[in-house]
Amino acid sequence: MSEETHAHHSHASGSSGNLLPYSILIAALILGGSMVWSANTLSAGLANLDVVANNTGGTTVPPAVVPDTTDPAPVAISVQDLEGGSAMLGDPNAPVTIVEFSDFQCPFCQRFVSDAYPQIKTNYVDTGKVKIVFKHFPLSFHPFAQKASEAAECARTLSGDEKFWMMHDKMFANQSAIDVPDLKRYAKEIGLNETQFNACLDNGDTAAKVQADYTTGTSLGVSGTPSFVIGSGDNGTPLVGALPYASFKSAIDAALANAN
Incomplete structure:
Protein backbone atom coordinates (compact mmCIF):
# COMPACT_ATOMS: atom_id res chain seq x y z
CA MET A 1 0.00 0.00 0.00
CA SER A 2 1.45 3.33 -0.94
CA GLU A 3 0.59 6.87 -1.76
CA GLU A 4 1.47 8.31 -5.11
CA THR A 5 2.50 11.92 -5.49
CA HIS A 6 1.93 13.43 -8.89
CA ALA A 7 3.77 16.54 -9.95
CA HIS A 8 1.79 18.96 -12.05
CA HIS A 9 3.58 21.10 -14.64
CA SER A 10 2.43 24.29 -16.36
CA HIS A 11 3.30 25.00 -19.97
CA ALA A 12 3.47 28.57 -21.31
CA SER A 13 4.15 29.84 -24.82
CA GLY A 14 5.82 33.19 -25.60
CA SER A 15 4.85 35.51 -28.42
CA SER A 16 8.47 36.28 -29.27
CA GLY A 17 10.90 33.77 -30.73
CA ASN A 18 13.88 35.08 -28.74
CA LEU A 19 12.06 34.29 -25.49
CA LEU A 20 12.23 30.59 -26.33
CA PRO A 21 15.68 29.94 -24.80
CA TYR A 22 14.57 31.58 -21.56
CA SER A 23 11.35 29.56 -21.61
CA ILE A 24 13.35 26.37 -22.06
CA LEU A 25 15.67 27.34 -19.19
CA ILE A 26 12.77 28.20 -16.87
CA ALA A 27 10.96 24.99 -17.77
CA ALA A 28 14.08 22.98 -17.07
CA LEU A 29 14.46 24.61 -13.67
CA ILE A 30 10.80 23.98 -12.82
CA LEU A 31 11.04 20.38 -13.99
CA GLY A 32 14.23 19.81 -12.06
CA GLY A 33 12.75 21.31 -8.92
CA SER A 34 9.60 19.26 -9.33
CA MET A 35 11.64 16.08 -9.72
CA VAL A 36 13.62 16.84 -6.57
CA TRP A 37 10.41 17.64 -4.68
CA SER A 38 8.75 14.46 -5.93
CA ALA A 39 11.72 12.30 -4.99
CA ASN A 40 11.94 13.84 -1.52
CA THR A 41 8.20 13.52 -0.99
CA LEU A 42 8.17 9.90 -2.14
CA SER A 43 11.11 9.11 0.11
CA ALA A 44 9.39 10.72 3.08
CA GLY A 45 6.18 8.90 2.25
CA LEU A 46 7.93 5.55 2.24
CA ALA A 47 9.79 6.38 5.44
CA ASN A 48 6.56 7.33 7.19
CA LEU A 49 4.35 4.66 5.70
CA ASP A 50 2.42 3.17 8.60
CA VAL A 51 0.48 0.46 6.82
CA VAL A 52 1.77 -2.73 5.27
CA ALA A 53 0.17 -5.98 4.20
CA ASN A 54 2.21 -8.90 5.42
CA ASN A 55 2.69 -12.05 3.40
CA THR A 56 0.30 -14.01 5.58
CA GLY A 57 -2.57 -11.79 4.50
CA GLY A 58 -3.07 -9.27 7.26
CA THR A 59 -3.16 -5.51 7.64
CA THR A 60 -0.48 -4.46 10.09
CA VAL A 61 1.21 -1.49 11.68
CA PRO A 62 4.98 -2.13 11.78
CA PRO A 63 6.92 -1.62 14.99
CA ALA A 64 8.84 1.61 15.58
CA VAL A 65 12.14 -0.26 15.66
CA VAL A 66 13.67 -2.82 13.33
CA PRO A 67 12.34 -6.20 14.50
CA ASP A 68 14.56 -9.05 15.58
CA THR A 69 14.82 -11.49 12.69
CA THR A 70 15.33 -14.54 14.91
CA ASP A 71 12.33 -16.77 15.49
CA PRO A 72 10.72 -15.90 18.84
CA ALA A 73 9.81 -18.58 21.33
CA PRO A 74 6.10 -19.51 21.32
CA VAL A 75 4.07 -17.27 23.60
CA ALA A 76 1.37 -18.82 25.78
CA ILE A 77 -1.67 -16.60 26.27
CA SER A 78 -4.49 -17.21 28.72
CA VAL A 79 -7.54 -17.76 26.55
Whole structure:
Protein backbone atom coordinates (compact mmCIF):
# COMPACT_ATOMS: atom_id res chain seq x y z
CA MET A 1 0.00 0.00 0.00
CA SER A 2 1.45 3.33 -0.94
CA GLU A 3 0.59 6.87 -1.76
CA GLU A 4 1.47 8.31 -5.11
CA THR A 5 2.50 11.92 -5.49
CA HIS A 6 1.93 13.43 -8.89
CA ALA A 7 3.77 16.54 -9.95
CA HIS A 8 1.79 18.96 -12.05
CA HIS A 9 3.58 21.10 -14.64
CA SER A 10 2.43 24.29 -16.36
CA HIS A 11 3.30 25.00 -19.97
CA ALA A 12 3.47 28.57 -21.31
CA SER A 13 4.15 29.84 -24.82
CA GLY A 14 5.82 33.19 -25.60
CA SER A 15 4.85 35.51 -28.42
CA SER A 16 8.47 36.28 -29.27
CA GLY A 17 10.90 33.77 -30.73
CA ASN A 18 13.88 35.08 -28.74
CA LEU A 19 12.06 34.29 -25.49
CA LEU A 20 12.23 30.59 -26.33
CA PRO A 21 15.68 29.94 -24.80
CA TYR A 22 14.57 31.58 -21.56
CA SER A 23 11.35 29.56 -21.61
CA ILE A 24 13.35 26.37 -22.06
CA LEU A 25 15.67 27.34 -19.19
CA ILE A 26 12.77 28.20 -16.87
CA ALA A 27 10.96 24.99 -17.77
CA ALA A 28 14.08 22.98 -17.07
CA LEU A 29 14.46 24.61 -13.67
CA ILE A 30 10.80 23.98 -12.82
CA LEU A 31 11.04 20.38 -13.99
CA GLY A 32 14.23 19.81 -12.06
CA GLY A 33 12.75 21.31 -8.92
CA SER A 34 9.60 19.26 -9.33
CA MET A 35 11.64 16.08 -9.72
CA VAL A 36 13.62 16.84 -6.57
CA TRP A 37 10.41 17.64 -4.68
CA SER A 38 8.75 14.46 -5.93
CA ALA A 39 11.72 12.30 -4.99
CA ASN A 40 11.94 13.84 -1.52
CA THR A 41 8.20 13.52 -0.99
CA LEU A 42 8.17 9.90 -2.14
CA SER A 43 11.11 9.11 0.11
CA ALA A 44 9.39 10.72 3.08
CA GLY A 45 6.18 8.90 2.25
CA LEU A 46 7.93 5.55 2.24
CA ALA A 47 9.79 6.38 5.44
CA ASN A 48 6.56 7.33 7.19
CA LEU A 49 4.35 4.66 5.70
CA ASP A 50 2.42 3.17 8.60
CA VAL A 51 0.48 0.46 6.82
CA VAL A 52 1.77 -2.73 5.27
CA ALA A 53 0.17 -5.98 4.20
CA ASN A 54 2.21 -8.90 5.42
CA ASN A 55 2.69 -12.05 3.40
CA THR A 56 0.30 -14.01 5.58
CA GLY A 57 -2.57 -11.79 4.50
CA GLY A 58 -3.07 -9.27 7.26
CA THR A 59 -3.16 -5.51 7.64
CA THR A 60 -0.48 -4.46 10.09
CA VAL A 61 1.21 -1.49 11.68
CA PRO A 62 4.98 -2.13 11.78
CA PRO A 63 6.92 -1.62 14.99
CA ALA A 64 8.84 1.61 15.58
CA VAL A 65 12.14 -0.26 15.66
CA VAL A 66 13.67 -2.82 13.33
CA PRO A 67 12.34 -6.20 14.50
CA ASP A 68 14.56 -9.05 15.58
CA THR A 69 14.82 -11.49 12.69
CA THR A 70 15.33 -14.54 14.91
CA ASP A 71 12.33 -16.77 15.49
CA PRO A 72 10.72 -15.90 18.84
CA ALA A 73 9.81 -18.58 21.33
CA PRO A 74 6.10 -19.51 21.32
CA VAL A 75 4.07 -17.27 23.60
CA ALA A 76 1.37 -18.82 25.78
CA ILE A 77 -1.67 -16.60 26.27
CA SER A 78 -4.49 -17.21 28.72
CA VAL A 79 -7.54 -17.76 26.55
CA GLN A 80 -9.95 -17.95 29.47
CA ASP A 81 -9.03 -14.41 30.48
CA LEU A 82 -10.18 -13.17 27.07
CA GLU A 83 -13.55 -14.91 26.93
CA GLY A 84 -15.69 -12.70 29.14
CA GLY A 85 -17.66 -9.64 28.07
CA SER A 86 -17.53 -10.24 24.32
CA ALA A 87 -19.76 -11.71 21.64
CA MET A 88 -19.47 -15.48 21.47
CA LEU A 89 -20.42 -17.93 18.74
CA GLY A 90 -20.89 -21.58 19.65
CA ASP A 91 -21.25 -23.67 22.77
CA PRO A 92 -19.92 -21.77 25.81
CA ASN A 93 -18.59 -25.11 27.10
CA ALA A 94 -16.68 -25.95 23.92
CA PRO A 95 -13.19 -27.20 24.84
CA VAL A 96 -11.32 -24.85 22.49
CA THR A 97 -11.71 -21.12 22.02
CA ILE A 98 -10.74 -18.94 19.08
CA VAL A 99 -10.33 -15.31 20.13
CA GLU A 100 -10.47 -13.13 17.03
CA PHE A 101 -9.22 -9.53 16.86
CA SER A 102 -10.84 -7.99 13.81
CA ASP A 103 -11.68 -4.79 11.93
CA PHE A 104 -14.88 -4.56 9.89
CA GLN A 105 -13.19 -2.47 7.20
CA CYS A 106 -10.11 -4.70 6.89
CA PRO A 107 -10.06 -6.56 3.55
CA PHE A 108 -8.05 -9.43 5.02
CA CYS A 109 -10.63 -9.83 7.78
CA GLN A 110 -13.29 -10.06 5.11
CA ARG A 111 -11.18 -12.67 3.32
CA PHE A 112 -11.06 -14.75 6.50
CA VAL A 113 -14.84 -14.45 6.90
CA SER A 114 -15.47 -15.56 3.32
CA ASP A 115 -12.80 -18.27 3.09
CA ALA A 116 -11.76 -20.08 6.28
CA TYR A 117 -14.53 -19.03 8.66
CA PRO A 118 -17.41 -21.01 7.05
CA GLN A 119 -15.42 -24.25 7.27
CA ILE A 120 -14.37 -23.54 10.85
CA LYS A 121 -18.00 -22.91 11.76
CA THR A 122 -19.29 -26.05 10.06
CA ASN A 123 -16.58 -28.44 11.23
CA TYR A 124 -15.81 -27.12 14.69
CA VAL A 125 -18.28 -24.53 16.00
CA ASP A 126 -21.50 -26.26 14.95
CA THR A 127 -20.17 -29.57 16.31
CA GLY A 128 -19.53 -28.13 19.76
CA LYS A 129 -15.74 -28.38 19.63
CA VAL A 130 -14.90 -24.68 19.29
CA LYS A 131 -16.37 -21.35 20.28
CA ILE A 132 -15.37 -18.03 18.72
CA VAL A 133 -14.96 -14.88 20.82
CA PHE A 134 -14.89 -11.59 18.90
CA LYS A 135 -12.68 -8.68 19.94
CA HIS A 136 -12.65 -5.32 18.17
CA PHE A 137 -9.41 -3.93 16.78
CA PRO A 138 -10.42 -1.00 14.51
CA LEU A 139 -7.35 0.35 12.77
CA SER A 140 -6.97 4.13 12.66
CA PHE A 141 -6.53 4.31 8.90
CA HIS A 142 -9.94 2.70 8.32
CA PRO A 143 -12.34 5.64 8.76
CA PHE A 144 -15.52 3.55 9.14
CA ALA A 145 -14.12 0.76 11.34
CA GLN A 146 -14.70 2.38 14.73
CA LYS A 147 -18.40 3.10 14.16
CA ALA A 148 -18.88 -0.31 12.57
CA SER A 149 -17.53 -1.93 15.73
CA GLU A 150 -19.77 0.27 17.85
CA ALA A 151 -22.74 -0.78 15.70
CA ALA A 152 -22.03 -4.46 16.27
CA GLU A 153 -21.81 -3.84 20.01
CA CYS A 154 -25.04 -1.83 19.96
CA ALA A 155 -26.72 -4.84 18.35
CA ARG A 156 -25.34 -7.10 21.10
CA THR A 157 -26.27 -4.68 23.88
CA LEU A 158 -29.84 -4.38 22.64
CA SER A 159 -30.55 -7.95 21.58
CA GLY A 160 -27.72 -10.30 22.48
CA ASP A 161 -25.07 -12.27 20.64
CA GLU A 162 -27.36 -13.52 17.87
CA LYS A 163 -27.97 -9.99 16.61
CA PHE A 164 -24.27 -9.21 16.98
CA TRP A 165 -23.38 -11.99 14.57
CA MET A 166 -26.17 -10.97 12.19
CA MET A 167 -24.75 -7.44 12.11
CA HIS A 168 -21.24 -8.91 11.77
CA ASP A 169 -22.31 -10.88 8.71
CA LYS A 170 -24.14 -7.89 7.20
CA MET A 171 -21.15 -5.60 7.48
CA PHE A 172 -18.62 -8.04 6.08
CA ALA A 173 -20.98 -8.93 3.22
CA ASN A 174 -21.30 -5.21 2.41
CA GLN A 175 -17.84 -4.01 3.41
CA SER A 176 -17.78 -1.15 0.89
CA ALA A 177 -20.89 0.38 2.49
CA ILE A 178 -20.47 0.67 6.26
CA ASP A 179 -20.90 4.38 6.91
CA VAL A 180 -23.33 5.38 9.66
CA PRO A 181 -26.44 5.56 7.41
CA ASP A 182 -25.61 2.07 6.13
CA LEU A 183 -25.22 0.73 9.66
CA LYS A 184 -28.61 2.10 10.65
CA ARG A 185 -30.18 0.49 7.59
CA TYR A 186 -28.63 -2.88 8.42
CA ALA A 187 -29.91 -2.62 11.99
CA LYS A 188 -33.42 -2.18 10.65
CA GLU A 189 -32.98 -5.08 8.24
CA ILE A 190 -31.99 -7.49 11.01
CA GLY A 191 -34.93 -6.45 13.15
CA LEU A 192 -33.40 -4.17 15.76
CA ASN A 193 -35.40 -1.36 17.32
CA GLU A 194 -34.49 1.63 15.15
CA THR A 195 -34.89 4.29 17.81
CA GLN A 196 -32.83 2.43 20.38
CA PHE A 197 -30.12 1.40 17.93
CA ASN A 198 -29.76 4.87 16.43
CA ALA A 199 -29.48 6.44 19.88
CA CYS A 200 -26.88 3.87 20.92
CA LEU A 201 -24.79 4.49 17.81
CA ASP A 202 -25.17 8.28 17.75
CA ASN A 203 -24.32 8.62 21.44
CA GLY A 204 -21.29 6.35 21.23
CA ASP A 205 -22.69 4.15 24.00
CA THR A 206 -20.44 1.22 23.09
CA ALA A 207 -17.27 3.15 22.22
CA ALA A 208 -15.69 2.29 25.57
CA LYS A 209 -16.17 -1.44 24.94
CA VAL A 210 -14.49 -1.14 21.54
CA GLN A 211 -11.60 0.78 23.06
CA ALA A 212 -11.24 -1.80 25.83
CA ASP A 213 -10.91 -4.57 23.23
CA TYR A 214 -8.32 -2.55 21.33
CA THR A 215 -6.33 -1.96 24.51
CA THR A 216 -6.46 -5.66 25.31
CA GLY A 217 -5.16 -6.46 21.85
CA THR A 218 -2.24 -4.06 22.06
CA SER A 219 -1.32 -5.42 25.49
CA LEU A 220 -1.00 -8.86 23.89
CA GLY A 221 1.12 -7.54 21.05
CA VAL A 222 -1.60 -7.43 18.41
CA SER A 223 -0.54 -4.99 15.70
CA GLY A 224 -2.76 -5.93 12.79
CA THR A 225 -5.88 -7.72 11.68
CA PRO A 226 -7.06 -10.37 11.63
CA SER A 227 -5.21 -11.81 14.62
CA PHE A 228 -6.24 -14.86 16.60
CA VAL A 229 -5.50 -16.70 19.83
CA ILE A 230 -6.44 -20.39 19.70
CA GLY A 231 -6.44 -22.72 22.68
CA SER A 232 -8.02 -23.47 26.03
CA GLY A 233 -7.50 -22.40 29.62
CA ASP A 234 -4.13 -20.74 30.04
CA ASN A 235 -2.74 -22.19 26.82
CA GLY A 236 -3.44 -19.99 23.84
CA THR A 237 -1.35 -19.81 20.71
CA PRO A 238 -1.33 -16.71 18.47
CA LEU A 239 -2.09 -16.96 14.77
CA VAL A 240 -1.93 -13.95 12.46
CA GLY A 241 -3.46 -13.25 9.06
CA ALA A 242 -6.15 -14.48 6.69
CA LEU A 243 -4.52 -17.88 6.52
CA PRO A 244 -5.98 -20.84 4.61
CA TYR A 245 -8.38 -23.15 6.40
CA ALA A 246 -5.68 -25.84 6.68
CA SER A 247 -3.62 -23.58 8.96
CA PHE A 248 -6.55 -23.03 11.29
CA LYS A 249 -7.41 -26.74 11.22
CA SER A 250 -3.89 -27.64 12.29
CA ALA A 251 -3.95 -25.15 15.18
CA ILE A 252 -7.44 -26.17 16.29
CA ASP A 253 -6.67 -29.90 16.18
CA ALA A 254 -3.53 -29.34 18.25
CA ALA A 255 -5.53 -27.33 20.78
CA LEU A 256 -8.20 -30.04 20.95
CA ALA A 257 -5.54 -32.68 21.57
CA ASN A 258 -4.08 -30.60 24.40
CA ALA A 259 -7.51 -29.92 25.88
CA ASN A 260 -8.35 -33.62 26.21
